[in-house]
Amino acid sequence: xxxxxxxxFIIHQDTQMYITDPIYFQLVQMNKSMFVWIGKxxxxxxxxxxxxxxxxxxSIPSVTTVLGQDISEQSRNLGRRxxxxxxxQFFISLDIGNQDExxxxxxxxxxxxxxxxxxx
Amino acid sequence: xxxxxxxxxxxxAACNVxxxxxxxxxxxxxxxxxxxxxxxxxxxxxxxTTVDIAPHLASNPGAVPTTSQFLFGESTGSQSxxxxxxxSSISQTIAxxxxxxxxxxxxGIALKPVEDMAQQRQVFDQVIxxxxxxxxx
Numbered sequence: 001x002x003x004x005x006x007x008x009f010i011i012h013q014d015t016q017m018y019i020t021d022p023i024y025f026q027l028v029q030m031n032k033s034m035f036v037w038i039g040k041x042x043x044x045x046x047x048x049x050x051x052x053x054x055x056x057x058x059s060i061p062s063v064t065t066v067l068g069q070d071i072s073e074q075s076r077n078l079g080r081r082x083x084x085x086x087x088x089q090f091f092i093s094l095d096i097g098n099q100d101e102x103x104x105x106x107x108x109x110x111x112x113x114x115x116x117x118x119x120x
Numbered sequence: 121x122x123x124x125x126x127x128x129x130x131x132x133a134a135c136n137v138x139x140x141x142x143x144x145x146x147x148x149x150x151x152x153x154x155x156x157x158x159x160x161x162x163x164x165x166x167x168x169t170t171v172d173i174a175p176h177l178a179s180n181p182g183a184v185p186t187t188s189q190f191l192f193g194e195s196t197g198s199q200s201x202x203x204x205x206x207x208s209s210i211s212q213t214i215a216x217x218x219x220x221x222x223x224x225x226x227x228g229i230a231l232k233p234v235e236d237m238a239q240q241r242q243v244f245d246q247v248i249x250x251x252x253x254x255x256x257x
Contacts (some may be wrong), residue, residue: 001208005134005135005136005141007132007133007134007143007144007145008134008136008141008143008161009143009145009156011130011132013126013128014127022192024127024128026126026128026130028145030156030158030161030162030163031160031161031162032161032162033161033162033163035163035247037128037149039127040127041127042150043127043149043150044149044150044151044152045126045149045151045152045154045226046151048166048194056233064192066166066192067168067191067193067226091163107220109139
């Protein structure tokens with residue numbers, strides 16, 4: 001690892017249009033750990049969930065919500081899937097509301113594409 | 121859509137403290153300030169800090185009383201006591217720089233344990249300086 005006093009975190013940003021609204025994606029790539037924020041023009045960090053990949057005899061990643069309530073389990077479900085697939089720790093913060101199921105599906109699809117690009 | 125900028129304000133810095141690469145990331149959300157300070161390349165503990173009163177109403181904004189709580193990670197022991205100190209000091213220094221800043225600070229922190237008090241102080245001073253050089257407030 002080169003230590004030259006330059007920041008090592010890599011920040012990836014993307015904007016995707018959902019019908020007429022821009023949805024913003026930010027991924028911060030850290031050491032075997034990734035911070036994901038998805039939201040709208042007014043960028044709030046309303047909730048935060050953390051997913052840890054499974055290890056040893058455990059087969060299911062653990063996930064917990066540390067901020068907000070994540071009543072609809074969006075952040076946790078997403079985190080669990082990502083931690084399982086990429087075997088990394090994921091911090092997930094979603095601010096897209098929970099009314100529109102199609103928006104949730106859209107966000108998951110675009111996020112998967114973005115992460116695939118970043119981690120492969 | 122060219123005039124619509126990405127809504128998050130990110131600032132990054134890094135320095136070498138006693139041989140350890142120290143990474144700093146500051147992100148301004150509309151409702152929170154997210155700060156990462158790490159010598160391990162990742163977040164170890166998460167602490168949320170709020171100011172008890174609006175800093176501009178305090179007689180000394182840089183000494184505004186704060187409340188911190190662990191959201192994640194080790195919360196007892198001397199290392200976590202140190203992290204609480206970082207959390208309140210960072211919030212107080214932000215208040216000194218901008219007494220009208222009231223967003224809660226979420227601090228993600230992981231530092232190598234240091235025995236010597238003088239060395240701990242050096243790490244602290246360098247980290248606070250670097251964070252204050254990345255203002256989103």
